[in-house]
Amino acid sequence: MPLPTALIDTLSAVLGDGWRTDLDSRTAHASDDSRRQQLPAAVALPQTRQQVQALVRACRAHGVPLVARGAGTGTTGAAVPVDGSIAVSFARMNRILDVRTADRCAVVEPGVLNGALQAALAPHGLFWPPDPSSADSCTVGGNLATNAGGPRAVKYGATRDNVLGLVAVTGTGDLIRAGGAYTKASAGYDLTRLLIGSEGTLALIVEATLKLAPRPQAQATVRAFYRDATCAAAAVSRLMAQPAVPAVLEFMDGRSLGLLRRHGIDLPEAGALLLIDAEGSDETLPDALAAFGHAAEGDGLLDLDVATDGAARERLWAARRALSPALRSIAPGKINEDVVVPVSRIPDLVAGVEALADAYALTIVVFGHAGNGNLHVNLLYHPDDADETARAHAALPRVFELALALGGTLSGEHGIGLSKRDFMARAYDPATLAAMHAIKQAFDPDGILNPGKLLPPLQTKC
Incomplete structure (x- = not known):
């Protein structure tokens, strides 16, 4: 769908060389890590909030959609353009505006890389807790957009808890402010x-x-x-009942x-593994x-290091x-979904996934952040095998149904x-979805x- 000439003229004037319509630029912003792809009609790379406001207002006037993106490391297609849209890259809004050590906060633009931020904070003895697997390459804006987490979320919370x-x-081009350095x-x-x-x-x-x-x-x-x-889930419950919260609590x-x-x-023969990180001062760490x-001990413990x-x-x-590289060696196709269940229902989730793996003749592995009950269910398949691909995509809804059924x-x-x-x-009843709309x-x-x-x-009533 071609963009209106008047809109092109307006955004060319507003953005200068931050306005791109060439095929290479559009292709570079056409997908994310979900492997979905849709060419945007153009790419906008604003450098200031004023340019973002002008961009939104111009697109609103012409009814042209905008799809914001960070580094494109997301896995759900949230950053994939829609037909006739403009992809908005925040790569040029990548400044760390202030590090306020006395207030223990940092003020940043959305294009700052998570890894670059951590490097800048290290000399101050500080860090920003969200640590998704793509931490070195993902942007803070992308972390905000998805409420990214990572292993440290068990102690520090996800992105929403650290902003x-x-x-x-907004979609009207208005600038709004929420919260502050308190x-x-x-x-x-x-x-x-x-x-967030x-x-x-x-x-x-x-x-x-x-x-x-x-x-x-x-x-x-x-x-x-x-x-x-x-047995591992029972240990997770005991670990989370300790006065000192684990910094990381991972399950395989x-x-x-x-x-x-x-x-x-x-590795020894075992049905499950927990990795528990403790942190503190030199004085407090031994007790933690x-x-x-002690909490890790109990029924079913086979070995502890x-x-x-x-x-x-x-x-x-x-x-x-080593797990992710090993997964790639089994099959080039991987559907990685991160569902959440109450910690007490982790065994039911694992058992349910094992049943799905048998029913659909697939290799499915489960690992992730046990302290939050946030587990990654990985369905592996060969894309060149049409039948296996169909089975993997047919099993996916069953994974979601299982997670919801377990609360x-x-x-x-x-x-x-x-x-x-x-x-x-x-996942939500009609009234709740209507409130979201x-x-x-x-x-x-x-x-x-x-x-x-x-x-x-939105489902309208007849």
């Missing part, structure tokens, strides 16, 4: 938390005030093997461990480590880091995008911001 304030441009507020609606995780459907974030944490003085790792997922199922053994990783070790120095900790984590939800950190949008109607209407009355993502079509 103090936002500046954003950690407590009781004044009006919490728009900061509302916008909204996947660019409500507003385009142009500035964020991030809550920072001090770097731990000392760290240690406990690795515990269990007879089965039930028996299929994951068997896969790693077949790839030469030296002892408490975690403890490491306190960096090299030894890396050895204990080696199996977890869980569709995503803990990847977001909804396109891949899970149609399942939102199963009403919020969308208030922020974006003409529906130009990332249309078709996150929310399923």
